[in-house]
Amino acid sequence: MKKELLIILFIGFVFNISAQSVDPLITKDAEAQDVWIDSIIKNMTLDEKIGQLFMIQAYSNKDKKHEDYITNMIKKYHVGNLIFMQGTPDKQATLTNKYQDSAKVPLLIGFDGEWGLDMRLKNTYRFPWNMTLGAIKNDSLIKEFGLHLGKHCNRLGIHLNFAPVVDINTNPENPIIGNRSFGENKENVTEKAIAFTQGMQSMGVLASAKHFPGHGDTATDSHQTLPVLNFDLERLNNIELYPYKKIFDAGVTSVMTAHLSIPSLESDSRLPTSLSKNVVTDLLQQKLGFLGLVITDGLNMKGAANYATSAEINLAAIQAGNDLLLIPQEIPATVNIIKKAIELKTLTEERIDFSVRKILKAKYWAGLNNYKPVQLENLNADLNSIDDELLHRELVKNSLTVLKNINGNIPVRNLENRKIAYVKLGDDSGADFVNMLQNYGKVDVVSDKNLDGLIKKLKPYNLVIIGYHKSNANPWKSYKFKDKELVWLQEIAREKNVILDVFASPYSLLQVKSFTNIEGLIVSYQNSKLGQELSAQLIFGAFGAKGKLPVTIKTDFFEGRGFTTSNLGRFEYTLPEAANLSSVKLKxxxxxxxxxxxxxxxxxxxxxxxxxxxxxxxxxxxxxxxxxxxxxxxxxxxxxxxxxxxxxxxxxxxxxxxxxxxxxxxxxxxxxPSFKGSNKAAVSVREILSHYGRLKAWIPFYVATQDSVTHKNLPTFYSNVKSKKFAIKVAKNLYINKNYKDSIYKYIRDADQRERPGYKYSDLGYYLFKEAIENTYQKPxxxxxxxxxxxxxxxxxxxxxxxxxxxxxxxxxxxxxxxxxxxxxxxxxxxxxxxxxxxxxxxxxxxxxxxxxxxxxxxxxxxxxxxxxxxxxxxxxxxxxxxxxxxxxxxxxxxxxxxxxxxxxxxxxxxxxxxxxxxxxxxxxxxxxxxxxxxxxxxxxxxxxxxxxxxxxxxxxxxxxxxxxxxxxxxx
CATH class of the missing domain: 3.40.710.10 (DD-peptidase/beta-lactamase superfamily)
Known part of the structure; x- marks a missing residue:
């Protein structure tokens, strides 16, 4: 006990932070909010209050048995909150309406949608992962992303989205955060988390900063085990806790507590931080002064579940200071153990009331005092709009990062001097990348099963674009090069001028031993269709690069590095609305x-x-x-x-x-000069180009080479076989006498001019221009x-x-x-x-x-x-x-x-x-x-x-x- 007191006193000394001055859950009509809360809580039984502490999993892709289970949990155990998992938006909306009808107090609907509803639901929109967004300099785009995601949540009846991730990913081997983090720079992570929060909460959707007190420097996954962070308080204060202090001041409405073991904060190494009063109450709420909703990470995760029985864990989470239990197991047993704790005075009903009031406050903040069912009409269209596409494009465009650009290889110029090959590495498709590259010029796909064969095939080329493509299915997919690919990369780069484009986590570059022979290096972060297409456009200068690397790659490329590149005025391939055109009208x-x-x-x-x-x-x-x-x-x-x-x-x-x-x-x-003395001698270039030269419209030259009766081509002029005499190919197996060209120009020279001046469209002048141009430049x-x-x-x-x-x-x-x-x-x-x-x-x-x-x-x-x-x-x-x-x-x-x-x-x-x-x-x-x-x-x-x-x-x-x-x- 004495040791714990010393830790708490030291925390207070190190952090030296005054309490948050404004409760983020208080609305502008605070009095009305209090009246609504009081009207509900005063009529609640203890069982109903306990039910408000639970947020259980609901699925929209399961059977009626599951639906009946959820309904029973709401009616019998008064469960007050749901987190929807996998399914489809239509079914989720239908079930949301059904479950809300079963609830005495409107349900708070939660969702885990860090990069969009697509994280859980089919047929919904996917925005880039946080690591991609971390490369963007313009934080107003991140705010816009939060706003769009807030719109989607709002439209689907979701009131709380468990985002943003504010973990500072300083460990490249982190198996669970990685691409979910904005990066390793605490200021960058914080600014983007705040921008995202402001955007989403402006749409009336509660944000949740996670995973407190910081999951960025772990080497294990808390879904599988209890990660250990052996950092002292000074390190935690300077790095892990930095974004929380800032985002609290910015008004984030909730925080998710993580399942971690941090000896410097909690002396019991078995006790997860999510269940630690030292962390949840003393640090988070008292020392850091957070007044919003405190929610556990999923209590089904082994980082918590291995500690005790589910009911005991749930009770410990409340006793630690959490308000809302996320995915609690054994609901009936938990109700009983909480009531027993109240009887034994290890927990008070006032403590329950404290959290219930905060939960109800959050529900009022989210508009549940005026609950309305989700409208099913046009739901899918509203969740997948042109505006989402436009924003997505801007996010990806602004993230693309050029890390190396020797001799200004990027963008590619002087195409007349370039012979370009594309080589694919990685185990995912690069087809969209290639297709877009080929919109700009000739780019040949070159491959071979053997390195020697590939190098031989690449000999004629003076620029090789290597695309490294890894799965974009989710942020946890492996991004690592195979050993063979690393060898091939170095050998190609040793022989050829190379642009390497990485459609994977920037951490993949940690495996590359040397970048010496790689002239151009782009990090495109994700192997999405849009990422591939836009990166190809960047390479050819449709727009310039703006992205900055969000993490450090050894001593080669430090966080914040990224070259800007030029816009060469080539076509950009995009959506109609990006050019202020209506896609609906164009249809x-x-x-x-x-x-x-x-x-x-x-x-x-x-x-x-x-x-x-x-x-x-x-x-x-x-x-x-x-x-x-x-x-x-x-x-x-x-x-x-x-x-x-x-x-x-x-x-x-x-x-x-x-x-x-x-x-x-x-x-x-x-x-x-051969036209001197003809009726066209004095006609000017200007007049011919303007079709004001009184020239005939055209002359059917071929008619004079045919029999006037049968209209067959005469052997005097044609042969089916090429020869010295019949050297000009007219069509397949048809050659004309090479001297007939002179006849064509004679026909033109001798043709009558139109008697009256005026406009008359004519081909004949361009026969003359062809001859003049070829004579001038001595080339065909x-x-x-x-x-x-x-x-x-x-x-x-x-x-x-x-x-x-x-x-x-x-x-x-x-x-x-x-x-x-x-x-x-x-x-x-x-x-x-x-x-x-x-x-x-x-x-x-x-x-x-x-x-x-x-x-x-x-x-x-x-x-x-x-x-x-x-x-x-x-x-x-x-x-x-x-x-x-x-x-x-x-x-x-x-x-x-x-x-x-x-x-x-x-x-x-x-x-x-x-x-x-x-x-x-x-x-x-x-x-x-x-x-x-x-x-x-x-x-x-x-x-x-x-x-x-x-x-x-x-x-x-x-x-x-x-x-x-x-x-x-x-x-x-």
Missing amino acids: EIDSLATIILKKKMAPGFQVFVARNGKVVLDKSYGYHTDKKLLKVKNSDVYDLASLTKILASLPLIMKAEEEQKISLNEKVQELL LNTLVDEEFYQSLGANRTSYLPLQKFAKNEIIPTEKDDYYRNQLVQGYVHDMGAAMLGGVGGHAGLFANANDVAKIMQMYLQKGYYGGKRYLKTETVDKFNHRYFSDKKVRRGLGFDKPQLNPKVKATCGCVSDESFGHSGFTGTYTWADPKSGIVYVFLSNRVYPTAANMSLVRSNMRTEIQQVIQDAIID
């Missing part, structure tokens, strides 16, 4: 898609929508053909037709104009545009001559041609003139997927900048995105199509700004960008399948109908 695109497919306007198509650099829709619909054998995938490429003009020819013309190699005032005869058009733009843009799904780059089943077929090539055109340009030039035309020939088309359009929208590189000057983009003949009723800019001047024309939906620009293509393609709204829209289809006579997509204006939906979806 109307699905309805229009159904009409397109049902009415066979096209067998399939891709739709892409981005706003202000945020991709909100990248979706494929339908099939390659009406046979429905292959579904359209986002990676599949379409024949872009006339989109080629603004995606291939135009950027090169703009570049040449900047370099003063081509002038807008330059005449055709200056571009191509396809090679030049790939080297100057596509490679560095990461547009690896964009190409002329797609069969040289892509598998045939990745290329969408166009037409069943029965008039020229007499075959299904697949992998060869649909446009006949471009085909006769070998598939590379200035006006047609380009293939791409929607994502890549959008990259080029976004580069234009960002005034020539994308991916950390300036391709064109701002003034150049502005110069070309301008109407020079609007007074002549020409809506076109230079190369770019512009919104209609005549309302009867349907170039756009009529809902875009005059600053907007884009183009459409014969095969059923369309793209548009609007600087005012920030929208980039791409629609790619093969509406010419089965034949070009299929005009229903064009006549229905479906492409601009979708554009209207996008515009209507803007919510700012």
